Amino acid sequence: MAAPCRHVGHHIQKNGRFLRININQLFACRSFGLTSALQQQATDLHKESKEAIVIPRKKSWNKEAVLEALASTVQRDPTAYPYQFQDDSYLSPRTSIEFKLFSLSQESGRAAAKYFVNSNPKLFTKDFAEPHIPCLMPESVALRLEEVSQEALEERISLRKVSAAVEMYDQLLQSGTAVSMETTHKLLDLICLYCDRDPVQEGTPQTEDREEEEEEDRRRKPMGRQAMDFLKCTWKENNNAERIFNLLPERDARCYSALIRGMVKHGAYAKAFNLYEDLLNNRLSADVHIFNALISAVPDVRKKNNERWDLIAELLNQMNEQKVRPNLLTFNSVLKALRQCSFLAKTFSPQILNEMKALGIAPSLATYEHILTVFFYKSASSGPSNMAILQDVLMELEGTSFTCQDPNDVLFFATAMKLCLDNKDLELGYKVHSLVEVGENWRLLGDSYQQALYYGRFFNLLCLMEHIDVVLKWYSRIVPSLLYPNPQGMKNLLQALDTDSRLDLLPTIWKDIKSLGHDNKVDLVEELLSLMARDEHSAEVQESFAACALDVKSVFGERPKKEWSTSSLSHISILLLRANKLQKAWDMLQLFKDKNRVPSGALLSSFLTACRCSASPQRAVELVQLSAAFSLPTTPELAKRTLAEFELNDKQRSIVSEFEAAPEKEE
Structure with missing residues (x-):
């Protein structure tokens, strides 16, 4: 009788899923003399276990899950070149110049391929990729709707055809067709974003008119490429955006927002503030995007630092009055503008940071980059107190994984490492780098230039402050997979070898x-x-x-x-x-003779010693003659040594004796 009971009790102690299976056996054991208390206990245990069972939902995996799992098992190979250069080992860049050339060539080829695919979409209709990669498929750039309609206007807007969209809008107005306000908003956003010009498609060859325009700009005034691009995209008076805006019977805040942001983006700062005044006069409330744009434009409309801060404070007060909640970009715009307010920046930037935290807005890396730049504006201001600010920032960010929320987020790591290098703080340098290695924070190092800047500064800091064994360990880890050291970086490495007496590694x-x-x-x-x-x-x-x-x-x-x-x-x-x-x-x-260079007397003395060790009297004589040919003041001394240290024949002794006496100086 006991054996079956023990068997049932064993299953009672198991998981809930076994209780469901053996519940019939439990009740079948009444014939074996189980007490009613044991039966009740088993029943209660079954109920509790049944309530605790949670059937999990079906786990849905994305199509890249297997690839992500495999990628997580692979470590970076420090001896390999960057991944984007591994298509052809022969063409893998081995120098910084080749790296730049390869990167530009690769980007140019990618743009040309994209232009060809988008220009000939009918040739690329089949997609064998699994999973499907939309960005690699041809874009639909051809216009399909030719009739005058709002649908045709929206198609041109979605394809970013600025000129065609404006033309279709005018045709709709001429035909008396009303355009919805939502479509008008999209059109204004498009025109203001591209400054009333069709965007240049990647890989598109330049037209003759564009080439002539660029050549004319070069003849008028030589300038950098960025300056030329800026002048070409400057906001023009009464462009299509302003014309359409003025034609609207009713203008809401969204219309004002499109124009104000476009004016700020393309350099019409004063005009943007005037349009904002017009918005207020029409009893409209601005949105957060308008305030962000205006705050970023403050340094360009005010020259004095106190006037800049007064205008920023006024805009923030107006946000409060209009009940517009600021976002992360609002505070980052304020901090970026404060960077140009000299001594006022150090006073107000901590208040801005505290205000962010009071509103529950988490700072991004760009926020901290602005803070660091404010307090380390001049190298003379660096000191223990300012380095404590960097230490506090790193302590707050320790172990955090970030995503890009502001375009300036990619500047933080390079700026922080520069401060560590300028102040020769190795401990904080390691903390910055440990933050880079958290999760995928390395993606926020920026483009290849920013990445080279960061790792170059980190390597220079190691060369200055770390032991040579550690320096060489890092050197093997980041070169050439992450860094192509510049000449100054290699000089710092040579000095590190000299400091730790490891000159035997110089040939390597x-x-x-x-x-x-x-x-x-x-x-x-x-x-x-x-x-x-x-x-x-x-x-x-x-x-x-x-x-x-x-x-x-x-x-x-x-x-x-x-x-x-x-x-x-x-x-x-x-x-x-x-x-x-x-x-x-x-x-x-x-x-020396061929290059018209004069050797030093110490060098010739070393040569004479070597001639004595090798028992070469003839070479010693030739050396004295060479010294005399260069008119070196050490010639008599070399001649005396030669006569005393070598066994010369009569002819050799006669030649050397001529140079033994010091030549008389001409009056």
């Missing part, structure tokens, strides 16, 4: 200098040669130094336009002498 660093394309930087190469020639080392190290010096000589020999300096020739000669490569060192003396 020279190979990296060549692979990075910096072997044509004369000052960097001279720094390398100077460090190798400064002190004497073991025979093995001197042999590697001599091989490195000969490699430098061959590289410079391939570039006839590169001028040899006297110091470079001297350093190579000394390195060859220390490695007992007398013949190759003697060839360097011939190079």
Whole structure:
């Protein structure tokens, strides 16, 4: 009787799913003499377990889940080039110049391919991709609706055909067809966004008129590309946006918002404020986008710092009166404008940050970047108190994963690392980098230029403050997968090697200098040669130094336009002498003559010592003659040493004796 009861009790102690299966067995055990209390306990346990059972809903996985899971198991290969350059190993950039050229070429090819696909969509109708990737499919850019209708206007707006949309709008007005306010809003947004011009499609070849316009701009006044683009997109008086706005029988805040934001975006700051005054006169309330645009334009309409802050405060008060809730971009616009208010910025920026937190608006990375820029505006203002601000920011952000909420978010990490470098604060530098490695924060490093800026500053900080073993560890991790060091970065690495007495690694660093394309930087190469020639080392190290010096000589020999300096020739000669490569060192003396460079007396004295060690009296005589040819003041001393230290025949002794006496100075 006990065995069946134990069997049932065992299942009672199991999970709820087993209780459902064995409940019949439980009641069947009455014949075996189970007490009513045990039966009641089992029944209650079953009810409790039944209530605790939660049937999970079906888990839906996205189509990229498997790829994401596989990607999470793969670590970055520090020895590999960036992913976007791995299509062809032969074309993978090995220098910073090649990196820039490859990036531009890749972007140009991508734009040309996109233009071809969008211009010929009928040739690309089949999609074999799984999962479907919409951005790789041809866009619908051809107009399908030709009749005059609001649907045709909306089609032109969706395809960003500015001129065609304006033309269709005018035709609708001429035909007496009313256009809905929603469609009018979209049209004004389109015109103001592109400053009443059709956007340039990627890969579109320039027309002759556009080329002539650019050439005329170049002839009028030479300027940078950004300045030229800015002038071409300047807001013009009475453009189509203003004309359509003035034709509207009724104008709401959305219409004003489109024009005000367009005016601010394209440089008509004063006009934007005038239009805002018109909005208030019509008893309308502005939206948050209007205030954001006007706040960002404050530094361009006011010259004095106190006037700028007064206008910002006035706009914020008007937001409060109109019951417009500010958003993140509002406060970021205020902080960005405060950066141009000099000493007032340090006073009011903490108040702005506290106001954000009081409203429950979480700051973004751009917010903290503005704060840091305000307090570190001048290098002279850097100090322990200001570095405490950076430390507080990093403590608040520690372990946080970010998403981009402001275009200026990508500036934070480079700015923070610059402050660490300027103040030589290695601990905070590590904290900044640990924040970059949280989640996908590395995506907020920005484009390739911003990324190179960040890692370049981090590497320079390591070279200045960290032990050489740690520096080399980081060097192998980020070069070339994340950073192509510039010449100054390689100089800092050489100085770090010198500080920790690891000059034996200089030949290895020279190979990296060549692979990075910096072997044509004369000052960097001279720094390398100077460090190798400064002190004497073991025979093995001197042999590697001599091989490195000969490699430098061959590289410079391939570039006839590169001028040899006297110091470079001297350093190579000394390195060859220390490695007992007398013949190759003697060839360097011939190079002195060919390049019209004068060797130093100390170098010739080293040559004479090498001649004595190799028992070469004839070379010693030639050395004295060479010194006399250069009219060096050390010639008599060299002649005396030669007569005393070498066994010369009568002819050699006669030649050297002529230079033994010091030449008389001409009056």
